[in-house]
Amino acid sequence: MAEITLDIPAGIEIEGEFKEEYEQVLTPAALALVIKLSRAFEARRQELLGMRSARAKRIDAGERPDFLPETAHIRAGDWRIAPIPAALECRRVEITGPVDRKMVINAFNSGADIYMADFEDANTPNWDNQIRGQINLIDAVRKTITLDTNGKHYQLNNKIATLMVRPRGWHLDEKHVLVDGKRVSGGIFDFALFMFHNAHELLKRGAGPYFYLPKMESHLEARLWNDIFIMTQKELGLPQGTIKATVLIETILAAFEMDEILYELREHSAGLNAGRWDYIFSCIKKFRLDKDFCLADRAKVTMTVPFMRSYALLLLKTCHRRGAHAMGGMAALIPIKNDPAKNEIAMNAVRIDKERDAVDGYDGGWVAHPGLVELAMTEFKKVLGDKANQIEKQRIDVTTTADDLLNFQPETPITEAGLRYNINVGIHYLGSWLDGNGCVPIHNLMEDAATAEISRSQVWQWIHSSKGVLEDDRKITVAMVRAMIPEELAKVKQQAPNGVSPSYERAAKIFEEMSTAETFAEFLTLPLYEEI
Numbered sequence: 001m002a003e004i005t006l007d008i009p010a011g012i013e014i015e016g017e018f019k020e021e022y023e024q025v026l027t028p029a030a031l032a033l034v035i036k037l038s039r040a041f042e043a044r045r046q047e048l049l050g051m052r053s054a055r056a057k058r059i060d061a062g063e064r065p066d067f068l069p070e071t072a073h074i075r076a077g078d079w080r081i082a083p084i085p086a087a088l089e090c091r092r093v094e095i096t097g098p099v100d101r102k103m104v105i106n107a108f109n110s111g112a113d114i115y116m117a118d119f120e121d122a123n124t125p126n127w128d129n130q131i132r133g134q135i136n137l138i139d140a141v142r143k144t145i146t147l148d149t150n151g152k153h154y155q156l157n158n159k160i161a162t163l164m165v166r167p168r169g170w171h172l173d174e175k176h177v178l179v180d181g182k183r184v185s186g187g188i189f190d191f192a193l194f195m196f197h198n199a200h201e202l203l204k205r206g207a208g209p210y211f212y213l214p215k216m217e218s219h220l221e222a223r224l225w226n227d228i229f230i231m232t233q234k235e236l237g238l239p240q241g242t243i244k245a246t247v248l249i250e251t252i253l254a255a256f257e258m259d260e261i262l263y264e265l266r267e268h269s270a271g272l273n274a275g276r277w278d279y280i281f282s283c284i285k286k287f288r289l290d291k292d293f294c295l296a297d298r299a300k301v302t303m304t305v306p307f308m309r310s311y312a313l314l315l316l317k318t319c320h321r322r323g324a325h326a327m328g329g330m331a332a333l334i335p336i337k338n339d340p341a342k343n344e345i346a347m348n349a350v351r352i353d354k355e356r357d358a359v360d361g362y363d364g365g366w367v368a369h370p371g372l373v374e375l376a377m378t379e380f381k382k383v384l385g386d387k388a389n390q391i392e393k394q395r396i397d398v399t400t401t402a403d404d405l406l407n408f409q410p411e412t413p414i415t416e417a418g419l420r421y422n423i424n425v426g427i428h429y430l431g432s433w434l435d436g437n438g439c440v441p442i443h444n445l446m447e448d449a450a451t452a453e454i455s456r457s458q459v460w461q462w463i464h465s466s467k468g469v470l471e472d473d474r475k476i477t478v479a480m481v482r483a484m485i486p487e488e489l490a491k492v493k494q495q496a497p498n499g500v501s502p503s504y505e506r507a508a509k510i511f512e513e514m515s516t517a518e519t520f521a522e523f524l525t526l527p528l529y530e531e532i
């Protein structure tokens, strides 16, 4: 590995490989911001992660989450978030995708109102992806990004989507960068580099630095981001309130603190998003030891089952009451090539999903693929007409209670096909992730870190729960899962037209370890990260 030859400020060590083009990202001044934010906030990040573990232990011991008594005044109070900048008023369709150069260009050109560049669920956070992703965004913000590949030239159109960026969640470190000898937060690293290089340029161009914030579990975690925003704005000479962020409500605990999260970020808020896939994963994770909890096959846990419906409606009601955008999540379906009949079914499912969100009152929603933008746009336009959003639509009829949020149905069916599906997807996704691709089409669905977590955690839960019983009354066991893993690995290999890399053997091993271990690993990506 070549040594970093950059002039780097004292206190920071870069352990990642050096490539000449990285120099434009890892400048001394940008790294100084990483140091400043890390020194100011790393202890609090660790404290909050400690609080997550302590809370998880209490839930394991039987505590049920509820709305917080100490913040009742915030929920009852009559406040609204600060006005939303013009560039973020209209968000009917948001396309998301990893920060790969070609996909960045395609996403900006897709016709969506917003493009969320993803350093998180859709991305393997290897060193090259992280730094190259920053380079791609620097070039895109300045509209100089181009690419020539496979005989095709890529460049930005005149009219492009507004950029939002999703840095990594609080649980992830950036292991290639140490500040005072300790790994920095992945989220702070991604955020600081993006802010340093692009905030002023974005403002010059009529937009601003806008973010999506993932996987938070409490309003105190949102407060940490808010404090980071305040310090960064001061450091970079930006007016306070310039940064705007949409928080993904994608953990069951955050669902009890939606008002509080908006309140913490009220000067910097751009609403909430119903991050449905991580939300399902979070429910399984938090209640995995509850003898009464057990969800049916992954495919049965849709947006219309009781706990998901309650969560979606509460998010909508909460946002609009506070003058904030309520953003719908991702329908994981993608266009199906070479099978028009199946494709029509998939497109219709996306249409129904977006129609439901739009009619409910959502202001927009996510798509995973450019081929879905027009379809989703049509559904939102049918409801919104010429309006940029429908924030004025108040859902006072919604009366979601704690019990509604915790009404985990359906419990059946759990099928052998569903179990095998989870194993198959888990191995395939892990293999791809290890090879550097954090978002893949599997069985005609978009699979990313959040969807794969559902597969992995369901297998663990079905083994460990007395309710983990197949329709034909066979109990799901370690031995059953162990026997299926090589069979599903063989199918994954067969399904890959050009074969698979050795990573897939490793992936099968890791999947086996994680799904059969006595202790549940907090996140799939934590042990995986140590492998890359």
Ligand SMILES: CC(=O)SCCNC(=O)CCNC(=O)[C@H](O)C(C)(C)COP(=O)(O)OP(=O)(O)OC[C@H]1O[C@@H](n2cnc3c(N)ncnc32)[C@H](O)[C@@H]1OP(=O)(O)O
Pocket: 095, 096, 097, 098, 102, 103, 104, 106, 107, 118, 121, 122, 277, 278, 330, 334, 335, 367, 368, 369, 370, 439, 440, 441, 445, 446, 447, 448, 450, 451
């Ligand atoms: C739970 C959550 O967090 S959801 C958010 C995270 N997930 C995502 O962001 C999903 C992103 N989507 C993707 O990565 C891809 O769409 C996949 C992996 C699901 C499917 O990828 P593929 O099978 O390669 O798609 P396909 O071959 O149909 O792509 C056709 C074209 O669309 C482009 N494309 C596909 N998806 C995207 C996207 N999300 N953004 C930009 N371009 C895209 C491809 O680059 C390709 O471009 P080209 O014709 O210029 O070569």
Ligand SMILES: O=CC(=O)O
Pocket: 121, 248, 250, 274, 275, 276, 277, 278, 279, 329, 330, 450
């Ligand atoms: O990030 C989105 C999700 O659904 O998870």
Ligand SMILES: [Mg+2]
Pocket: 121, 214, 215, 248, 250, 275, 277, 278, 450
């Ligand atoms: Mg997510």
